[in-house]
Amino acid sequence: MRDAVKLYGRYVSIHVKSLMQYKVSFLLMAIAQFMVSFNVFLGVFFMFQRFSAVGEFTYSQVVLCFSIFLMEFSLAECVGRGFDVFSTMVRKGEFDRVLVRPRGLILQVLGSRFELTRIGRMIQALVMFVYGIRGSGIVWNGPKIMTVVFMLIGGTVLFFGIFLVGAALCFFTLEGLEIMNIFTDGAREYGKYPMGVYGKRVIQLCTFIIPYALVQYYPLLYLLDKRREPWLAVLPLLAALFLIPSYGFWRFGVRRYQSAGS
Amino acid sequence: MWPSGGIIDTAMPDYFGLTEYFTKVLHGKSYGGQTDLARYDTYYYQEEAAMIMMEDICKSYHVAKRTGGFKEACRTLFHREYETIRALDHVSFTIEDGEMVGYIGPNGAGKSSTIKILSGILTPEEGTCTVDGKVPWKDRVSYVKDIGVVFGQRTQLWWDVPVIDSYELLKDIYKIPKETYHNHLEELVSLLNLGELLKTPARQLSLGQRMRCEIAASLLHGPKLLFLDEPTIGLDAVSKLAVREFILRQNRDHGTTVILTTHDMQDIEALTHRIILIGKGRVLMDGNLNQIKRGTGSIDETVAELYRSYEIAEVGS
Numbered sequence: 226m227r228d229a230v231k232l233y234g235r236y237v238s239i240h241v242k243s244l245m246q247y248k249v250s251f252l253l254m255a256i257a258q259f260m261v262s263f264n265v266f267l268g269v270f271f272m273f274q275r276f277s278a279v280g281e282f283t284y285s286q287v288v289l290c291f292s293i294f295l296m297e298f299s300l301a302e303c304v305g306r307g308f309d310v311f312s313t314m315v316r317k318g319e320f321d322r323v324l325v326r327p328r329g330l331i332l333q334v335l336g337s338r339f340e341l342t343r344i345g346r347m348i349q350a351l352v353m354f355v356y357g358i359r360g361s362g363i364v365w366n367g368p369k370i371m372t373v374v375f376m377l378i379g380g381t382v383l384f385f386g387i388f389l390v391g392a393a394l395c396f397f398t399l400e401g402l403e404i405m406n407i408f409t410d411g412a413r414e415y416g417k418y419p420m421g422v423y424g425k426r427v428i429q430l431c432t433f434i435i436p437y438a439l440v441q442y443y444p445l446l447y448l449l450d451k452r453r454e455p456w457l458a459v460l461p462l463l464a465a466l467f468l469i470p471s472y473g474f475w476r477f478g479v480r481r482y483q484s485a486g487s
Numbered sequence: 488m489w490p491s492g493g494i495i496d497t498a499m500p501d502y503f504g505l506t507e508y509f510t511k512v513l514h515g516k517s518y519g520g521q522t523d524l525a526r527y528d529t530y531y532y533q534e535e536a537a538m539i540m541m542e543d544i545c546k547s548y549h550v551a552k553r554t555g556g557f558k559e560a561c562r563t564l565f566h567r568e569y570e571t572i573r574a575l576d577h578v579s580f581t582i583e584d585g586e587m588v589g590y591i592g593p594n595g596a597g598k599s600s601t602i603k604i605l606s607g608i609l610t611p612e613e614g615t616c617t618v619d620g621k622v623p624w625k626d627r628v629s630y631v632k633d634i635g636v637v638f639g640q641r642t643q644l645w646w647d648v649p650v651i652d653s654y655e656l657l658k659d660i661y662k663i664p665k666e667t668y669h670n671h672l673e674e675l676v677s678l679l680n681l682g683e684l685l686k687t688p689a690r691q692l693s694l695g696q697r698m699r700c701e702i703a704a705s706l707l708h709g710p711k712l713l714f715l716d717e718p719t720i721g722l723d724a725v726s727k728l729a730v731r732e733f734i735l736r737q738n739r740d741h742g743t744t745v746i747l748t749t750h751d752m753q754d755i756e757a758l759t760h761r762i763i764l765i766g767k768g769r770v771l772m773d774g775n776l777n778q779i780k781r782g783t784g785s786i787d788e789t790v791a792e793l794y795r796s797y798e799i800a801e802v803g804s
Contacts, residue, residue: 228659228662231659232656232659232660235655235656235659236656239645239648239652239653239656242647242648242652243645243646243647243648246647246648246688247647317641318638318641319641321603321608321638322636322638322641322643324606324607324608324627324631325606325607325608325631325634325636326631326660326661327627327628327629327631327632327660327661327662328628328660329628333660483608483609483610483624484609484610484612
């Protein structure tokens with residue numbers, strides 16, 4: 226495990242060095258990433274110029290919800306980008322190279338990309354987070370802080386799991402599947418509002434099929450004192466279990482790749 | 488150019504007039520199970536186990552049939568026809584420790600499939616294969632520690648950072664002990680003349696320089712077995728000679744077993760004593776260069792003639 230962390234650190238340092246070769250490009254990319262999320266934020270902002278609340282949530286509360294969800298997504302994308310663009314790896318034969326090296330496949334694919342430009346989004350998320358906290362009147366205590374930490378962990382792992390599923394699908398199609406974007410970028414856009422506002426069907430889907438609501442809606446209710454049950458706070462960790470079937474599917478894909486070739 | 492005769496009872500002419508052993512090898516079809524070739528080899532190398540033992544390896548791909556035309560393309564959206572392509576058809580050979588073997592054949596003959604199976608990337612449907620006592624596609628991590636692979640057309644160096652950074656990463660990937668790493672690196676740098684290149688980002692290297700760095704990258708962990716997939720492709724004369732000389736030296740000094748696939752027959756001539764010819768997924772010939780070289784024809788002509796004689800050439804004669 227320590228070896229793996231050390232190796233990952235080595236990968237990251239190479240990515241940072243590469244990035245420094247193109248400083249201007251990096252800066253522009255990061256700013257662009259910031260602007261993209263900022264636009265979405267503007268959408269929320271203008272919406273609340275007209276309406277005072279969405280469902281039972283006020284403006285600050287929605288911003289808080291959005292910021293945490295965006296942070297989860299950006300973290301997952303920053304680290305797990307290799308799985309997001311996995312189809313290129315397969316097509317270019319880079320994955321063959323991964324297979325002939327004596328290290329875990331996941332570790333190597335993780336190391337193959339590191340999207341530091343996502344820092345633009347993270348800054349955006351951080352700014353919104355602070356903004357959201359100030360207006361939403363949360364009384365902070367230990368459990369509340371832990372809830373936010375759990376949400377960040379659970380959400381990042383969940384998105385990572387979705388990337389993993391998308392990557393595993395490449396073993397069957399070779400091409401990246403646009404449909405996977407519904408579950409990543411699409412979810413990120415939908416996730417700016419607490420899932421509850423979309424109605425019963427959506428919340429069911431996001432609880433039992435792909436557990437977005439476990440990292441977003443339910444813990445948010447607890448955070449905002451709308452519900453008091455403490456188990457709501459640990460639901461995000463339950464959502465992290467999504468990684469298990471994702472990993473299984475990935476293993477299945479790898480085995481198929483090894484017996485099919487390309 | 489060659490005398491043709493009717494020694495063998497098929498339409499296959501006997502180009503080489505070789506021993507009984509060789510005529511048997513020409514009968515690709517008659518091979519199955521314990522091959523005469525394998526027996527021949529064990530007769531000569533009884534004392535030690537071979538580096539690579541491949542027996543009756545079969546591999547087929549399931550591919551969608553593709554036809555031209557818009558209408559056809561639409562039709563395949565709903566109804567796809569698949570066909571099975573036999574990439575490898577009972578491939579068997581044995582390679583000894585420290586041998587240097589040229590693995591040749593026309594495009595699409597099954598060379599890369601074989602290399603991919605030997606390097607553990609693919610799993611065959613049938614047949615057995617052991618490399619240095621291990622089965623390549625089982626327990627990947629422990630197997631690939633001892634092999635090195637150079638894909639001539641794909642780089643393993645990081646594009647934007649100095650070459651030495653890529654090497655440092657490989658050191659961590661292979662968990663090479665510090666001292667071993669430094670010894671290997673020092674040797675490779677002096678033999679391949681990499682001194683200045685180490686500080687250069689890979690994107691600024693010429694193809695020849697890059698290939699030298701590439702080969703060094705595959706040898707840092709001191710593999711017992713090295714696969715070279717077209718290592719001299721696109722190189723100028725000087726670089727080619729440097730690469731060849733280095734490979735020879737590596738084989739001689741470290742006893743590294745080398746399997747070389749190439750279309751450059753001069754590579755073969757300069758490097759290997761033994762060649763294995765594969766066509767349409769079958770081993771057609773396994774012997775040395777002198778056995779196929781007759782008369783005054785250049786090595787390229789000889790091989791082209793050979794391909795045609797087995798009717799495996801892609802372009803007609």
